[in-house]
Amino acid sequence: MNRYYDVIVVGGGPAGIMSAMASGKSGASTLLVEKNGFLGGAATAAVLGPISPFHYKDEQVITGLPQDFMDRMVQAKGSTGHMKTLDPYGSGDSLGFYDREKYKFVAAEMLLEFGVDILYHSTLCSVEMQDNRITGITTAAKDGSRLHFKAHVVVDATGDGDVAVMAGENYVLGDAVQHKMSPSSSMFEMANVDTDRVFQYIFEHPDDFEFKSDIVPMREFDDRLKQKYFVGQGFKQLVSQAVEAGDLTFGRDSVIVLNGIHPNTMHFNATRICGKNPTDVTDRTASEIDGRRQIDSVSEFMIKYVPGFEHAFVSVTGSEVGVRETRHIEGLYTLTGTDAYEGRKFEDAVSRGYFPIDLHNPDGATGYGNGGVWMELKDTFDIPYRSLVPKHIDGLILSGRCISGTSEAHGSYRTQGGIMGIGQAAGAAAAVCARNQIQPRQADARDIQKVLDQLGGSYRRDEARTALEKARAREIAKAYIKSQNGRLITDPKILATYED
Ligand SMILES: Cc1cc2nc3c(=O)[nH]c(=O)nc-3n(C[C@H](O)[C@H](O)[C@H](O)COP(=O)(O)OP(=O)(O)OC[C@H]3O[C@@H](n4cnc5c(N)ncnc54)[C@H](O)[C@@H]3O)c2cc1C
The missing domain is CATH 1.20.5 (Single alpha-helices involved in coiled-coils or other helix-helix interfaces)
Structure with missing residues (x-):
């Protein structure tokens, strides 16, 4: 392994994977550092369900390397590709089901093909600074041993903005006023489910569901993944009966279910951990314990109350609680909820946002109707390059959920498609900076757009x-x-x- 890289990406979630792919494919020597022994971040470690859309009302907005990755997953028999939700309320315009084990495998194979070095089991422990510029990082292994690397540019894809914070950049935790954050969730799957009976229950009790949709296959995929795909949030009557009987204690009043990618499995985004700060390790520990209590309570409820679950069991839980929101790092431009809602366009666009503003109620029980927000956008909006550039720190580019945006804007760009588009843009920008030996704040967005053109990444609508x-x-x-x-x-x- 080199000790000097053009680009070091810290964090191997959806953002970091795309940043390292874009940087490596664009010719920069690239290292990806990840604390886990696999890639995917929340997408794999927190047992997420399908990838939310790359689409805005059937227009594919996220293209290039994120789509290449999806295609490779379909080829590897690990994904359905994007499927269309007939009713996008609550889930977005499409869902791409994926096998998390294939995700880890395909991501690493593609990175290696693009010449990226990967360093697992390594947590960032400090940054090297010259004045206000990051010049290197130090990682710690589990035995406390340290490795030091130098780089022209570091990409912060840690989700929490750890690199930027260590370098001294300003940030906002959660929303700007009360610093509340979208709740975390402990995700899980159950196997040995009679999914036809679950579908039948939803079919026969339409009024008991806040939202529900059939999900339509849009391309060929492997036979072993074929099943009737659907999503629904509700079971409200059963939930209230169980709560009354003391059989269920958890932080919301309805349960969302959707298929796992393998037949006879169901995926649960049903728990809610409120009022904790995931950047604080004691709060995070409490979240893990609370999350497992909720998983046990919800899964036992499903087995006892919901037709089709009589013989089911919990087959997968995350190795960590799923954290939706923490720090928003201050950049040259802070993307706002209004920018997202109004569909604002920027000259220095490097990716696009498209998902409704989806803010889960930070205080607890209720769904979208009361306390949470689900707001459709007037149009797609642009992600400006300036939101990826920290305001005060050089040698650093922001990627993924820690870019400069308000909590409301983050509520839109935070799902995997949006994050992968941002990740690709951050990697393209890092490669441009390394090639031209300039700082991120000096880079011309038009040069980054040229690299995105080569990668196939979209930053403008193609009407035809x-x-x-x-x-x-x-x-x-x-x-x-x-x-x-x-x-x-x-x-x-x-x-x-x-x-x-
Ligand atoms: C509960 C939940 C449900 C969600 N549901 C959906 C959904 O249905 N559809 C969808 O599309 N999206 C969903 N998302 C959003 C999706 O998970 C995020 O968009 C995405 O994971 C963010 O990617 P990221 O790479 O920015 O951050 P992360 O996924 O958080 O990745 C950060 C990576 O950095 C590593 N890391 C962190 N700190 C360090 C450090 N100091 N040193 C070394 N490595 C470090 C982590 O291990 C991780 O691999 C959900 C998220 C959550 C939490």
């Missing part, structure tokens, strides 16, 4: 392609609806919009 994508999605959805002979859980009013 969008029209084709929309027409294709509608035709496939119409054919799917017809093929199901009325066995659909999507709201009939939404189904009617697919009629000619």
Whole structure:
């Protein structure tokens, strides 16, 4: 391993993977440092369900390396590719189911193909500074031994902005006023589920669900992953019965279920850990304990109360609690909720946002209707390069969920597609800085856009392609609806919009 790299990416989640791929593929010598012994960050370690859309109303907004990665996962029999949700409320316009073990494998293989060095089991423990510029990092292994590396640019893809904070950059924890954060969740899956009976229950109790949608395959994928895909949040009557009987204690009043990628499994985004600061290790420990209590309570509830779960068991839990939100690092430009909602465009666009502003209630029990926010955007918005550049620190580029944005803007760009697009842009920018031997604040966004063009990354709408994508999605959805002979859980009013 070299001790000097053009680019060091700290953190191997969806953002860090894309940053290191973009940097490596663009010719920069690149090291990726990760504290775990595998890649994927929350996507694998926290047992996430499907990748939320790369799409805005059927227009594919995230392209380039993130899509190459999805294609490789489909080839490896580890993904369905993007599927279309007939009703996007609550889930977004599409969902890409994936096998987390394939995710870890494919990501590492692609990085190695692009010449990236990977260093696992290494936690960032300090940064080397010359005045306000980061010139290197030191990592710690579990026995306390240290490795030191120098770099032209460091990319902070730690999610929490650990590199930037160690370098002394300003940040906001959670929202700017009360510093509350979207709750964390301990995710899990159950196996040996009769998913047809779960579907039937939702079908027969439509009013008991806040949202529900059938999910339509949009491309060929491996036979072993084929099943009826659907999503629903509710079981409210059963939840309230169980709470009354003392059989269920957890932080919300409904349960979201959707398929796991393997038949007869179901994925749960059902727990909610509120009022804890995930950057504080004692709070985080308490979150892990609380999360496991909630998993036990919810899974036992499912087995006792919900048809189809009688013989099910918890088959997977995360190796760590899933953390949605922590620090937002201060950059040259702070992206706001209004920028996202209004669909603002910027000259220095390096990626695009598209997901509704989805803020889970930081205080607890209720879903979207009361305390949480689900706000559709007027249009896609641009991610400006300036939001990836720290305000005061040189030698550093921000990637993933710690970029400069308010809590509300983060509520939109935080899902995997948005984060992967940002990750790709951060890696492209780092490669430009290394090639031209300049600081991130000196880089011209047009040079970064040229690199994104080479990688296939989108930062502007392509009207012709969008029209084709929309027409294709509608035709496939119409054919799917017809093929199901009325066995659909999507709201009939939404189904009617697919009629000619
Ligand atoms: C509960 C939950 C549910 C979600 N549901 C969905 C969903 O359904 N669909 C969807 O698309 N998205 C979902 N997301 C969002 C998705 O997880 C994030 O978009 C994504 O994981 C953020 O990527 P990231 O790379 O910025 O950060 P992370 O995924 O947090 O990755 C950070 C990486 O950095 C490493 N790291 C951190 N600190 C250090 C350090 N000091 N030294 C070395 N390594 C370090 C970590 O181990 C990790 O690998 C969900 C998130 C959560 C928490």
